[in-house]
Amino acid sequence: MTLPQVELWMEVEPSCNLHCQFCYNWWREGHKPSPLRLSTGELLAGLRDLSRNVQYTSVTLSGGEPLLRDDLGVIVEFFSAQSVSVILATNGILLSQSRIYELNNLGVGTFQLPLHSTSEDMHDQLAGGRSWRRALEALVDIREAGAKAVVVFVATNLNISGFPRVVALCGALGLSDIIFNRLIPSGMAARSQSYLGVPGDQEISDILFQADSIAREAHLTIHLGVPVAVDPEIQAKMTSVLPASCPISRGQRRWTIGADGTIRRCSHAEKAIGTILDGGLRHLLDELLVQIPYSRGDHVNCCHIISANLVRLGKN
């Protein structure tokens, strides 16, 4: 029997050693406690149950900061034993050379690290702590270890003009992929959006057009991490920018699993359909196999809040 394929985004650790101003984790808005963390045994038992009914195609281990979790290697081994592609999304602070080799040997093939500016001060201001140099060091170490490094850039009004320069730096590092995200005003970002600013579609289109020519020469691909309504004329001229789509849809394949085992449609949303330890699995399978209708209310922060903000600001 062919099992339905699922791509997981797992927030394995809710705590973090940075205070990114743009962080979209719902528990960072300040009104609610962080989710509890399942034990290693509970998490693996839930994932094992789930894997009897679905086929994992890839998993991204995220947080918070996943490297704060002592049993991260055990979780990586669980997925690599099933030949699942494992991506680690980290801020890089704890990513020593020995940790890179260890995790790579266990099955992490790709490391995702943030680089929000070629300016150390700008990056560290957005990240809420000193981390730019560590990210740069980790990117070099990942390349030397023979693993894949992918840079993640979060665009705010403060740093978006520097995106082409970040692309140039990634070219110098010999990277092949960079992810471009727009600020999502949920979590911590809901509190800081007024001073960070959410770039509009036209502004993003212009910057992506500049970055596209640099990316082409550097053999880099720019992946949009969130949907952006790029100007169609500009999109037609770009060859190195790949658009994104919202994961929320009928029969959706991309799912988020929280540190407490909750199953969610989108990493930007708090609303859960259950947990991997109870009826959430059945609901997820219903989605995959029967394609039950979904509620418009499930589109939470990303799409609705951004569009509402941009309309309010007169940007689109």
Added chain:
Amino acid sequence: MQKSDELDVPNREQVIAALERLSRVLQDSVDQWPNVQAVREEFQVLDAWRAVVDKSQPDSQGNARLSYVCNGSKPKA
């Protein structure tokens, strides 16, 4: 890191230092894209390093590809 026959292979610290200098050059050029001269030395270091980590030959045109990254793609004013 293994040694190249043709180029001195920079060590980790030299690579990181070159990236930091390149970042400053890129960042300092707020109103104009940096010229090649300003970043040539950094490109040479990084080109030699990438040739080793990617197990490929160094760019036959020296650092032409990376030079173009900075010199040939000027952002709109």
